[in-house]
Amino acid sequence: MMKFEAGVTYSTRSIGDHNCIIRCTIAKRTAKTITTTDGKTFRVGVSYDGRAETFRPWGNYSMAPTMTAECTRPLYADWEKAAAAEANALWNADQYDAERAAFRALHATR
Numbered sequence: 001m002m003k004f005e006a007g008v009t010y011s012t013r014s015i016g017d018h019n020c021i022i023r024c025t026i027a028k029r030t031a032k033t034i035t036t037t038d039g040k041t042f043r044v045g046v047s048y049d050g051r052a053e054t055f056r057p058w059g060n061y062s063m064a065p066t067m068t069a070e071c072t073r074p075l076y077a078d079w080e081k082a083a084a085a086e087a088n089a090l091w092n093a094d095q096y097d098a099e100r101a102a103f104r105a106l107h108a109t110r
Contacts, residue, residue, distance in 0.1 A: 001052060002053065002070055003052075003053050004029055004034050004044065004053050006026050007025070007027075008026055009023055009025040009074075010023070010026070010068075010069070010071050010072060011023040011074060012065050012067050013075060016063060019077040019078055022057060024036045024038075036057070040057070042055040042057065043055065047068055051070065052068045052069040053069045054066050054067060054069070
């Protein structure tokens with residue numbers, strides 16, 4: 001069974017809004033509780049299939065998000081993905097321009 005580890009950031013999405021990302025970093029843990037970097041303490045449960053520990057950072061209600069110890073990969077909202085793609089595209093364009101300039105400089109001496 002996967003367990004929460006101190007110092008690791010876990011993330012999940014809200015059921016009602018795909019762009020609402022909930023992130024929690026675990027500050028410390030005991031056998032039955034975890035404490036986030038915000039100072040909130042939660043009791044740890046076990047997922048329905050028994051594969052990982054879980055907790056609900058916003059309380060227990062019908063559509064409450066559930067953090068699982070399996071979700072250590074970072075999640076990004078659509079606007080965060082668009083900003084990263086734009087920055088990557090600009091970097092690639094700059095790299096392409098630099099490669100073209102180097103190619104021209106190399107072949108201009110002949």
